[in-house]
Amino acid sequence: MNTAEEISVLDKRLTLHHTADGFRTGLDSVMLAAACPAQEGQSILDLGCGVGGAGLCVLSRVPGTTLTGIDIQEEQITLAQENAAQNEMKDRATFTTSDIRDYKDGKFDHVICNPPYQNPDERISSPSPAKETAHAHQDNVSLQDWIDTAVRNLKSKGSLTIIHRADQTDKIIQRLENRFGGTEIIPLWPRQDTPAKRVIIRSYRDSRSPATIHPGIVLHKENGDYTDEAEGILRQSLPIL
DSSP: OOOOEEEEEEETEEEEEEEETTTOOOOHHHHHHOOOOTTTTEEEEEETTSSHHHHHHHHHSTTOOOEEEEEEEEEHHHHHHHHHHHOOGGGGEEEOOGGGOOOOOOOEEEEEEEOSHHHHHHHGOOSOHHHHHHHHHHHHHOOHHHHHHHHHHEEEEEEEEEEEEEGGHHOOOOOOOOEEEEEEEEEEEEEEOOOEEEEEEEEEEEEOOOOOOOOOOOOOOOTTBOOOOHHEEEEEOOOOO
């Protein structure tokens, strides 16, 4: 295993180890976790969990929840298990090496995922073996596969929360088809009066409620500092409602 590096999120309430050349838990993971509408006693499935960052952020925010994380890379799963233990969440979290397309193990209250942002024809090979392994696997996995896996593993009325590129919003909505409803679109604006680069989409299986476009979250002030709203999510572990 590559030497692990340590980072902290949620104002150092959660400490995570990553491989030096692997993916890091950053703003997208924390925002994804904040948007998961989990409540005490409910279960969460994190598809493509990496080292467990997003899922463990949910557990940190919502007492009494349980997490299952799956990822194609065994090295990432090993670190996820270590991260759960280090943060005293070992009894609440289970991590398994699996291709998402093969996974079907019960019904969850919530599914979260952060699918790869690049399309296969856009991708530039990475010098990092860990990143390249992930990308090479994902080249054969479509956005439809991620959503189909969520459907297989969600209870009726359970939620699917995705963070993705804003320019992929229409494609995600199309793939939800008539299996989801009550869809909420939450843009993440880099700064006031600038186009959104990321979007959170939250939807509910078998719901017939209408869609909602929220005002969204402005991440940075003009001087580059986080806005008060972003700080509340990133440091105080406030939910995105």
